[in-house]
Structure formats: C-alpha cells, structure tokens
Amino acid sequence: MPATRKKKATKTVKGDQTKALILETALEIFRERGYDETTMRVIAEKAGVSLGNAYYYFSSKEYLIQAFYQRMHDDHLAVSLPALEKTKTLKARLLAVMRLKIDILEPYHQFAGVLFKTAAHPQSPLNPFADESDPVRQASIQLFEQVVEGTKARIPKDLRAELPYLLWVYHMGIVLFWIHDQSPKHRRTYRLIDHTVDLVDKLIHLASNPFMRPLRKQALLLMDELREAAEEIEEDEENERSK
Amino acid sequence: MPATRKKKATKTVKGDQTKALILETALEIFRERGYDETTMRVIAEKAGVSLGNAYYYFSSKEYLIQAFYQRMHDDHLAVSLPALEKTKTLKARLLAVMRLKIDILEPYHQFAGVLFKTAAHPQSPLNPFADESDPVRQASIQLFEQVVEGTKARIPKDLRAELPYLLWVYHMGIVLFWIHDQSPKHRRTYRLIDHTVDLVDKLIHLASNPFMRPLRKQALLLMDELREAAEEIEEDEENERSK
DNA sequence: GCCGCTAGTTGAACGTGTTCAAATTCAGCT
DNA sequence: AGCTGAATTTGAACACGTTCAACTAGCGGC
Numbered sequence: 204m205p206a207t208r209k210k211k212a213t214k215t216v217k218g219d220q221t222k223a224l225i226l227e228t229a230l231e232i233f234r235e236r237g238y239d240e241t242t243m244r245v246i247a248e249k250a251g252v253s254l255g256n257a258y259y260y261f262s263s264k265e266y267l268i269q270a271f272y273q274r275m276h277d278d279h280l281a282v283s284l285p286a287l288e289k290t291k292t293l294k295a296r297l298l299a300v301m302r303l304k305i306d307i308l309e310p311y312h313q314f315a316g317v318l319f320k321t322a323a324h325p326q327s328p329l330n331p332f333a334d335e336s337d338p339v340r341q342a343s344i345q346l347f348e349q350v351v352e353g354t355k356a357r358i359p360k361d362l363r364a365e366l367p368y369l370l371w372v373y374h375m376g377i378v379l380f381w382i383h384d385q386s387p388k389h390r391r392t393y394r395l396i397d398h399t400v401d402l403v404d405k406l407i408h409l410a411s412n413p414f415m416r417p418l419r420k421q422a423l424l425l426m427d428e429l430r431e432a433a434e435e436i437e438e439d440e441e442n443e444r445s446k
Numbered sequence: 447m448p449a450t451r452k453k454k455a456t457k458t459v460k461g462d463q464t465k466a467l468i469l470e471t472a473l474e475i476f477r478e479r480g481y482d483e484t485t486m487r488v489i490a491e492k493a494g495v496s497l498g499n500a501y502y503y504f505s506s507k508e509y510l511i512q513a514f515y516q517r518m519h520d521d522h523l524a525v526s527l528p529a530l531e532k533t534k535t536l537k538a539r540l541l542a543v544m545r546l547k548i549d550i551l552e553p554y555h556q557f558a559g560v561l562f563k564t565a566a567h568p569q570s571p572l573n574p575f576a577d578e579s580d581p582v583r584q585a586s587i588q589l590f591e592q593v594v595e596g597t598k599a600r601i602p603k604d605l606r607a608e609l610p611y612l613l614w615v616y617h618m619g620i621v622l623f624w625i626h627d628q629s630p631k632h633r634r635t636y637r638l639i640d641h642t643v644d645l646v647d648k649l650i651h652l653a654s655n656p657f658m659r660p661l662r663k664q665a666l667l668l669m670d671e672l673r674e675a676a677e678e679i680e681e682d683e684e685n686e687r688s689k
Numbered sequence: 690g691c692c693g694c695t696a697g698t699t700g701a702a703c704g705t706g707t708t709c710a711a712a713t714t715c716a717g718c719t
Numbered sequence: 720a721g722c723t724g725a726a727t728t729t730g731a732a733c734a735c736g737t738t739c740a741a742c743t744a745g746c747g748g749c
Contacts, residue, residue: 215715215726243706253729255709260727264706332626383573384675391675398668405661418648425641432627432634457696458745464697485735496699498739503697507736691749698743705735713728719721 213260222260225250229267230274234310238268238317268318271311272339279307280346293354294404300350301374301396305381305389312389315382332433344371358411361423366407368426373403456503465503468493472510473517477553481511481560511561514554515582522550523589536597537647543593544617544639548624548632555632558625587614601654605662608669609650616646 213219228250232241243264247257261267279300286299308315347367351358358366377399381392410419456462471493475484486507490500504510522543529542551558590610594601601609620642624635653662 213726217715218727221727242704244704254707255730256728258707262707330626332623380672380675386675391671395668395671395675398664398671402661402664402668405664409661418645418652421641421645421648425638425645428634428638428641429623432623432629432638460745461697486737487735497737498700499698501737505737693748694746696744696746699739699741701739701741703736703738705737706733707735708733709729709731711729711731713726715726716724718723 218260221252221256225252225257225260226267226270229261230271233267233271233314237313269339271318275307275311276339276343276346279304280342282307283346284349287349287353291354293351293356293407294400296350296353297370297403298396298400300346301377301400302393304374304378305392305396308378308381309389312382315378319379319382332429344368347371347374356407356411358407359416359419362407362410362419365423365426370403373399461503464495464499468495468500468503469510469513472504473514476510476514476557480556512582514561518550518554519582519586519589522547523585525550526589527592530592530596534597536594536599536650537643539593539596540613540646541639541643543589544620544643545636547617547621548635548639551621551624552632555625558621561625587611590614590617599650599654601650602659602662604666605650605653608666611669613646616642 213222225246229241229246232246232249243257244254246267247254250257261270282303283300286303287296290296290299344367347370350370351363351366377392377396380395381389384392386392409415410422456465468489472484472489475489475492486500487497490497493500504513525546526543529546530539533539533542587610590613593613594606594609620635620639623638624632627635629635652658653665
C-alpha cells in the first residue's frame with residue numbers, strides 16, 4: 204500500500220480556510236442544537252457555502268464527528284500534559300486525566316449522545332476492536348501510555364504493555380456513562396470516576412501480585428487474541444475500501 | 447403512570463396477521479441484504495402492503511430491530527433451557543448458553559452489524575445503563591439468572607445477586623466481537639468464548655474468596671451507584687416521552 | 690338494512706443525507 | 720494578457736425514512 208491513506212488533502216490555503224470555517228460552524232451548531240437537529244443545509248448556509256461544498260470537505264455528516272473527536276482529544280491532551288507534570292502516582296495521574304476529559308467534553312454534553320450511536324460500528328474509531336491504524340484512537344491511547352509511563356509503581360512488564368489500552372477502554376466506559384448522566388454538573392460522573400479510579404488502582408496492584416501471575420498471563424493471552432482478530436478485521440476493511 | 451406502556455396493540459386477528467407478515471418479510475430481507483440496504487418501501491412492497499401500513503405497525507425502522515431482538519431471544523431461550531437441564535457447573539452452563547447464542551444469531555451475521563450502531567444510544571435496549579424496564583433486556587438477563595441459579599458453586603450472596611447482570615454485559619461483549627469476526631464459521635468467536643468462559647469462571651471463584659471481600663464489596667457498591675443513576679435516567683426518559 | 694365507530698390501509702408529500710455533472714476560481718506558465 | 724488544468728464551488732436531483740389527512744373494511748347496535 205503506497206501513501207494512499209485518504210486525507211481530504213486540501214491543496215490550497217483557501218481550501219484550508221473553507222474547511223476550517225465549515226467545521227467551526229458545524230461544531231457551534233452541534234453545541235447549540237445537538238447532532239440530529241443540525242442539518243447539513245443549515246451548516247452550509249450558516250457557513251456561507253453551498254451544500255455540495257460542505258460535502259467536498261467532509262464526505263459525510265459522520266466525518267464531522269471524526270473531526271470532533273480529533274478536536275476533543277487535542278484539547279484534552281493540552282490540559283492533561285501540564286497536569287501530569289505535577290503528579291507521580293498512577294492513581295493520581297489517572298484521576299487527573301479522567302476528570303479533565305469530562306471537563307473538556309462538558310460543553311458538548313447534549314451533542315455527545317450521538318457519538319456513541321456509532322460507537323460499536325465496525326468503521327468507528329470508538330470501537331474497541333477497530334483497526335489500530337486509526338490516528339485519533341491511536342493518539343488517545345497514547346495519552347494513557349504517558350499516564351502509565353510516568354509512574355514508578357511496580358507493574359509487571361506484560362501488564363504494563365497492555366495497560367494503556369485497558370485504561371482507554373475504561374475511559375470509554377466512563378464517557379459512555381457521562382453521556383447518560385443527567386445529574387447537575389454531572390456530579391455522578393465525577394463521583395464514579397473517583398470510585399472507579401480507586402478500584403482500578405487496586406485491581407492493578409492485585410494483578411501485579413506474583414500470586415496472580417497465572418491468571419494474569421491468561422488474561423493477557425486473551426488480549427493477544429483480540430489484537431490478532433482486530434488485524435484481520437483491518438485487512439477486510441482494507442479490501443472493502445478498494446471496491 | 448397507568449397502563450399506558452405503549453404496545454402497538456393490534457386489536458384484530460387480521461391486524462396480527464398483517465403485523466406478522468411485515469415482520470417476517472422484513473427479517474427475510476434483512477437476512478439477505480442487510481439492514482441499511484433494506485428499504486421500508488421494499489419491505490412493504492414484498493409484503494404486499496402499502497408503505498404507510500408498515501409504519502402503522504412498526505412506528506420506525508428501528509422498531510423492527512426491537513422485534514428482531516425479541517425473536518432472537520425467544521429462540522435462544524428455547525434452545526438454552528434444554529441444554530441447562532443437562533449441566534450443573536456454572537462454567538459448563540455459561541459455556542453452553544454462550545455458544546448457543548452465537549449459533550442462533552449465525553444467519554443474521556451481516557445484518558447484525560447495525561444492531562450495535564445504536565447500542566449505546568440512550569433509548570436502546572442494548573445499552574447497559576438503560577432503563578431496566580425494557581422487556582427484551584429484562585428477559586435476556588433472566589436467562590443468566592437461570593444460568594447462575596442452577597449451580598451450587600459457593601458464591602457469596604452479594605456477588606450472586608449481581609452476577610446475572612454482569613454475565614449479560616459479558617455476553618454483549620462477545621456478541622460485539624462476533625459482529626466483527628470474519629473468520630470462517632466464526633471460529634474465532636467460539637474460541638474466544640472458550641477462553642473467556644474459563645477466565646470468567648476463575649474470576650468468579652477468585653472474587654468469592656474471603657480474602658477478596660473488601661474489594662468485592664467496593665465493586666458491588668459501584669454497581670449500586672450505576673443502578674441508581676440508571677433509575678434517574680429512566681425518569682428523564684419518562685418525562686421526555688410525554689412531550 | 691343502515692348508522693356510526695374503530696381498526697386498518699393508502700399514497701402523496703416532506704425533510705434529510707448524499708451524489709454529481711457542470712460552472713467557477715485561481716495559480717503558474719508562455 | 721491569455722491559456723490550461725487542477726482545486727474549489729454550485730445547485731439540482733435522488734433515495735430514503737417518516738408523517739399525515741383521507742379513505743376503506745368490518746362489526747355491533749338499532
């Protein structure tokens with residue numbers, strides 16, 4: 204495969220501007236009215252471009268969501284890195300990152316409901332079994348690598364290798380909960396984070412216990428199996444794309 | 447709330463027939479062409495009714511999915527009960543039920559991809575945080591109650607109470623994997639079931655160890671928290687429905 | 690036999706996401 | 720200045736899910 208990774212590569216400065224304009228407009232309307240209530244026609248109109256033009260840059264409405272993920276991750280990363288400088292224990296680092304995630308997502312709460320509509324769909328980057336080459340997902344997992352890296356907790360190498368991915372899955376679960384959380388200021392979600400982070404931390408230590416080695420090995424073997432399957436799926440999608 | 451639980455209550459024998467006809471036709475076309483490729487117009491045409499008539503019985507295309515869930519669960523239950531008669535250990539019972547689930551779903555593999563498209567959507571019965579009153583989901587969890595009930599494994603009461611729900615979530619994860627599994631005859635999924643059932647069984651025994659009591663308590667407390675939040679969500683949706 | 694009522698049925702119309710052939714802009718070249 | 724080809728932009732057209740006002744069928748009561 205040559206360098207064919209489709210990037211809706213804008214070739215012009217003006218193109219970049221138009222694309223950015225459409226995205227900003229879309230996110231703004233999403234924030235105000237939610238996803239389903241926002242039509243492509245309205246986005247185009249408010250951005251001052253034609254309907255077809257919006258599709259020139261975002262080949263479907265879902266691609267706008269993809270862009271949204273990217274943006275959210277960028278923002279999350281930006282606030283997480285400084286926070287990680289200040290803490291050393293795994294527990295505190297995870298706690299900080301998780302809380303910041305929700306902070307960042309906050310303005311998009313009503314919009315976010317739809318995000319997971321396609322969460323488990325094969326092509327979606329939110330899908331835990333999906334193609335590893337998705338850049339957004341990759342970047343998101345990378346953040347959790349940094350969470351783990353920076354600690355000096357005694358974690359077995361095998362577990363340490365899988366931990367970032369596992370934490371990413373955990374974090375997706377929390378986001379899923381947050382989407383449904385209607386409590387004021389989403390206190391429930393923050394409380395859930397506090398409790399689960401504590402639990403996760405304990406579980407990690409438990410799993411690191413030499414006594415747990417056989418069980419841990421078995422679980423990690425399972426992860427290999429999942430990864431193997433994911434690679435096969437990736438190939439299938441590769442084939443499908445070239446139709 | 448009076449007995450207003452909306453049931454598209456057919457009042458006539460003829461109505462029942464029409465409804466059944468539409469559903470059968472829909473499932474048949476779903477099986478052949480998948481969900482997205484099946485239009486409501488084609489379903490109506492092939493069933494020999496008008497488009498509007500189809501909507502009289504299924505107020506949206508998604509309601510056909512709901513009916514599909516129901517059907518799949520009925521079938522799964524029908525084959526599972528006899529199998530449960532023959533086995534006594536938790537591990538064997540779980541293994542049997544899980545394998546049968548995939549057996550039942552088999553003909554709908556390509557259709558099933560869409561099922562999870564809405565999996566995490568608030569209103570979906572597949573949503574693990576959703577309103578407990580959904581009958582399909584309820585029934586599905588009940589099957590796992592029977593899986594647990596029939597065993598005489600020494601499981602602490604607190605865990606035993608939550609286990610059916612936990613197993614249901616586990617089972618949803620397996621189905622999610624199966625949807626993506628392109629391996630011949632879905633061998634990968636069956637292999638995953640074998641391995642995970644073993645792991646789950648071991649985890650249950652581990653969690654039942656008196657040594658684990660504090661951690662277990664904490665985890666179960668968490669479950670309460672989730673349930674509490676779910677109830678609040680239920681209320682919200684109740685309110686939303688009366689718009 | 691007719692009335693009136695409810696369940697069932699129809700098809701046209703609407704709004705939406707998406708596609709596409711054609712029109713326009715623009716940078717670089719002669 | 721004019722030309723050329725690619726990048727960008729346009730708007731009409733399409734297919735689909737969904738809605739709805741109107742129509743029909745059948746049945747219980749007079």
